[in-house]
Amino acid sequence: MKNKTSFxxxxxxxxxxxxxxxxxxxxxxxxxxxxxxxxNFNVTSGKKSSANYTxxxxxxxxxxxxxxxxxxxxxxxxxxxxxxxxxxxxxxxNLSINFGTLVPNVGSTSTNIITITTPSGKGxxxxxxxxxxxxxxxxxxxIPDTTCDSGTCSEAISGLWTSNNTFGFGFNAIGxxxxxxxxGVGTSNYFTNNNYYRQFAxxxxxxxxxxxxxxxxxxxxHSAKITYKALISRSQAADSYENSISFIAVPKY
Amino acid sequence: xxxxxxxxxxxxxxxxxxxxxxxxxxxxxxxxxxxxLLLNTEVLPWHPIGNEGNVSYQNIISSPNILFxxxxxxxxxxxxxxxxxxxxxxxxxxxxxSSQASLDDFYYTFFITQQGQTLDSxxxxxxxxxxxxxxxxxxxxxxxxxxxxxxxxxxxxVSPKLKDIFLTPLTFNAEVKNNxxxxxxxxxxxTINKNNVKVKELELSDNNVLTHSSRLISCKDQTxxxxxxPFWPGSYxxxxxxxxxxxxxxxxxxFFVFPFSLTAILIVILTIFFILFRIKKRFFPHS
Numbered sequence: 001m002k003n004k005t006s007f008x009x010x011x012x013x014x015x016x017x018x019x020x021x022x023x024x025x026x027x028x029x030x031x032x033x034x035x036x037x038x039x040n041f042n043v044t045s046g047k048k049s050s051a052n053y054t055x056x057x058x059x060x061x062x063x064x065x066x067x068x069x070x071x072x073x074x075x076x077x078x079x080x081x082x083x084x085x086x087x088x089x090x091x092x093x094n095l096s097i098n099f100g101t102l103v104p105n106v107g108s109t110s111t112n113i114i115t116i117t118t119p120s121g122k123g124x125x126x127x128x129x130x131x132x133x134x135x136x137x138x139x140x141x142x143i144p145d146t147t148c149d150s151g152t153c154s155e156a157i158s159g160l161w162t163s164n165n166t167f168g169f170g171f172n173a174i175g176x177x178x179x180x181x182x183x184g185v186g187t188s189n190y191f192t193n194n195n196y197y198r199q200f201a202x203x204x205x206x207x208x209x210x211x212x213x214x215x216x217x218x219x220x221x222h223s224a225k226i227t228y229k230a231l232i233s234r235s236q237a238a239d240s241y242e243n244s245i246s247f248i249a250v251p252k253y
Numbered sequence: 254x255x256x257x258x259x260x261x262x263x264x265x266x267x268x269x270x271x272x273x274x275x276x277x278x279x280x281x282x283x284x285x286x287x288x289x290l291l292l293n294t295e296v297l298p299w300h301p302i303g304n305e306g307n308v309s310y311q312n313i314i315s316s317p318n319i320l321f322x323x324x325x326x327x328x329x330x331x332x333x334x335x336x337x338x339x340x341x342x343x344x345x346x347x348x349x350x351s352s353q354a355s356l357d358d359f360y361y362t363f364f365i366t367q368q369g370q371t372l373d374s375x376x377x378x379x380x381x382x383x384x385x386x387x388x389x390x391x392x393x394x395x396x397x398x399x400x401x402x403x404x405x406x407x408x409x410x411v412s413p414k415l416k417d418i419f420l421t422p423l424t425f426n427a428e429v430k431n432n433x434x435x436x437x438x439x440x441x442x443x444t445i446n447k448n449n450v451k452v453k454e455l456e457l458s459d460n461n462v463l464t465h466s467s468r469l470i471s472c473k474d475q476t477x478x479x480x481x482x483p484f485w486p487g488s489y490x491x492x493x494x495x496x497x498x499x500x501x502x503x504x505x506x507x508f509f510v511f512p513f514s515l516t517a518i519l520i521v522i523l524t525i526f527f528i529l530f531r532i533k534k535r536f537f538p539h540s
Contacts, residue, residue, distance in 0.1 A: 087260050087261075087264070088260065088261050088262060088264035088386065088388065089258070089259065089260040089261075089285065089386075090257075090258075090259060090384060090386045091256065091257060091258035091259075091285065091286070092256060092257040092258075092382055092384050093254075093256050094254050094255075094256060094382075095254075095255045095256060095257060095381060095383070095384075096254070096255065096379060096380075096381060096382075097379055097380040097381070097382060098378070098379045099377075099378040099379060099380075100377070100378065101377065101378070102378055108378075110380075112382065115258075118264065121264055121265065122306050122458075122460060122461075122471075123306065125307055134378070134380070208309070208311045209310070211307065214305075214307070216305055216306070216471065216476060217471075217476045228380055230378065240378060241377075241378045242378070242379055242380070242381070243380055243381075244369055244380065244381040244382070244383060245380055245381070245382045245383065246382075246383045246384075246385055247382060247383070247385065248364075248385040248386075248387065249384075249385070249386050249387070250308060250362055250386075250387040250389065251264045251387075251388070251389060252305065252306030252307065253265060253301070253306050253308065253360075253389050253391065253461050253463065
C-alpha cells in the first residue's frame with residue numbers, strides 16, 4: 001500500500017513538472033560579428049542619484065569579486081564596470097582648416113574647437129603632431145614652422161608672436177568654457193595667452209609629438225580653441241600650401 | 254563641415270597574466286559625429302614620463318612576445334573600417350603572451366585613428382586635422398597572481414608649514430617611487446595628528462605607479478590632498494602611510510598653526526582704542 005502511494009506521488013510530481021513551464025532567463029548580446037551569452041542575470045543594477053547622493057549598486061550578482069587563476073585575473077561583478085569602463089570621448093568640430101589666400105606680412109588665422117571628456121580616471125593629455133610643415137605642390141617649397149618673435153619658440157616651447165615680420169606656421173590653444181570665453185583651463189601650462197604660439201612637432205623629421213593640453217582630474221566636455229596661424233613674406237613662392245595635423249587624446253594612466 | 258567625435262570605452266584596462274596566456278578585451282567605439290568616420294586600429298607601446306601619469310611613444314620597441322589581434326570576424330587590426338553617424342562598434346582585442354615573455358610589465362595603448370581624408374582641392378592653403386583616441390593597457394606578466402612590490406616615499410611636504418587658523422587650506426604633496434618590476438597603486442592614507450590625537454585622515458587615490466618610475470599622489474574626491482580650515486592653534490604632524498603590501502616606510506612631517514588673523518584683529522582693535530584714548534586725553538583733558 002505504502003509503495004503504491006509513493007509511486008502515485010512521484011508520478012504526480014513528474015506530471016506537474018511537465019505542465020509547470022518555467023522559462024530560464026539569460027542575457028545575450030550580439031552583433032554582426034559575434035554573440036555572447038551570459039548565464040547570470042542579476043536582480044538590479046545601475047546608477048541611482050538624487051540632489052544629495054549618487055549610488056551605484058548591483059543586487060543578485062552571482063559570485064562577485066576578484067578571481068585569480070592560471071593565466072589571468074578576473075574581476076567579476078558589475079560594480080567593477082564603473083571602476084574601469086569609463087567612457088573616454090574626444091571631438092574636433094571642424095576637420096578642414098582653410099587659410100584662404102595668404103597675403104605677405106599679414107597673419108592669416110583659422111580656428112577649430114577640440115573637446116574632451118574623461119568622466120573618471122586620472123585626467124588626460126592631448127598631443128599634437130604634423131605630417132610636415134605647410135608644403136606647396138613643388139617639392140621643398142614650404143612655409144616653415146614659426147620660431148616666434150624671439151626666434152626661440154619650438155614644438156616644446158611657446159613664444160609671443162605678434163610681429164607681422166615674423167614668418168611661419170604655428171598654433172595657439174586656449175581652454176574655453178561652454179560659452180566660448182577663454183579660461184586657459186588645461187592649456188595655461190603651455191600657452192600664456194592667445195598671443196603665444198608654438199610649432200607643431202614635425203613627424204617627417206622624427207620630432208616627438210608634444211602635449212599642449214592636459215589635466216590631472218576627470219573632466220566633462222572641456223574645450224580648447226585652437227588657432228592656426230600662417231604668415232608669409234613677400235619672397236614666399238605663390239603656391240597652394242597644405243599639411244595635416246593629428247590630435248591624439250589619451251588618458252593619464 | 255566634417256567633424257570628429259568618438260567615444261572609446263573602457264579608457265584603461267589592467268591585467269596580470271602568466272606567460273603563454275591569452276586575454277581578450279572588448280572595447281566599444283561610438284561615432285558621435287554627424288558624418289561617417291573612416292577609422293583604423295593600432296596598438297603602440299609606451300613608457301611613462303614625468304610623475305603626473307604622462308606617456309611617451311618615442312623610441313619604444315614593441316616586445317615580440319606580446320601579440321595583438323582583433324577577434325572580430327570582419328575587422329582585422331590595422332584594417333580600415335567605417336563607422337556611420339551614431340553607430341557603435343565593439344572591437345574585441347586579443348592579447349597573446351608568449352611562453353617566452355619576460356616576467357615584467359608591458360604598457361600599450363589601443364588606438365582608434367581617423368584616416369586622412371582627401372584635401373579639398375578647391376581650397377588653397379589648408380590644414381587637415383585628424384583625431385586619434387587611445388585606451389591604455391597595463392599588462393603584468395607574472396607566474397604569481399600576487400606580485401610583490403617595493404615602494405618608496407621620495408617626497409612628502411606640506412604648504413604652508415606655518416599656517417593661520419583660517420583662510421587657505423593646507424596642501425600636502427608627495428611622490429612615490431616604484432622600485433619593483435610591476436606597477437602598483439598608491440593605496441594609503443595621510444593621517445593628521447595634534448597632540449597625538451587624530452584630527453583628520455585623507456585617503457589616497459589609487460594612482461598607478463609604473464615600474465621604476467615615480468608618481469605624485471592625489472587624494473580621493475579632490476585633485477590635491479588638502480585639509481580645510483579652521484584649525485586649532487598648535488603643533489601638528491602628518492604621516493603618509495602606504496599599504497603594507499608596498500613595503501614602504503611611512504613618512505612624517507610637522508607644521509604649526511598660529512592665530513595670525515585673530516592676533517591681527519586684536520592688534521587693530523587695541524590700536525583703535527589706544528588712538529581714541531589719546532584723542533580723548535588730548536582734547537578733553539578734564540573729562
